[in-house]
Amino acid sequence: MKENIVAARYADALFQEAKAENKLEQVIAQLSAVSAASEQSADFKTLIKSPLIGKAEKQAVVDVLKSKGMIDEFLYKFLKLLVSKNRLSLLELISSEIKAMDRKAKGEAEAVITVATAMDEASKGTLKAVLDKITGKKITITENVDPSILGGVIAQVESSLYDASVRGQLNKIKEQLV
Secondary structure, three states: OHHHHHHHHHHHHHHHHHHHOOOHHHHHHHHHHHHHHHHHOHHHHHHHHOOOOOHHHHHHHHHHHHHOOOOOHHHHHHHHHHHHOOOHHHHHHHHHHHHHHHHHHOOEEEEEEEEOOOOOHHHHHHHHHHHHHHHOOEEEEEEEEOHHHOOEEEEEEOOEEEEEEHHHHHHHHHHHHO
16 A cells, blocks of 8 residues: 555656656557566566565666667666666566556546446447446456356446446345345
8 A cells, every 4th residue: 555655655756747748648658568567477577576676786777778768868877867766576566556647637437437347439439338338437348257147237437336246236236125
């Protein structure tokens, strides 16, 4: 939990500075690329996360990222700060948080939906329109399939949960009867 708070503070500082420098989209794209590299390489992920790996080794990797053109001078300075403060392990959380801040600033939100079977594009479009109207935001949908909900949909949009699943309805009926 403390990690999330610290990551949110770093993300907020990076967001504000990148926005002031008109580099926000570029920073988000670069952070996404570095996060993707972390997910694709177990060695890279270990390097970022491990407290046993020293600052010099972590800084050397950040230097390589810059020399290969994956990050520019702006993000390089930020990553260098994270290394110096032993906070490079927060990189994925910071990346996620800054993306959420950007969506919020643009009036957008992500809906993580859970359905019993995969939805076709027409159904997703209809659900998106309903969620756009309910939330007042432009929604992007990420779909998860979970047969245990039996049918219907569960939508998580930011801190709001909309449960229109068969399992959820059965649980409500059960609570009323007991």
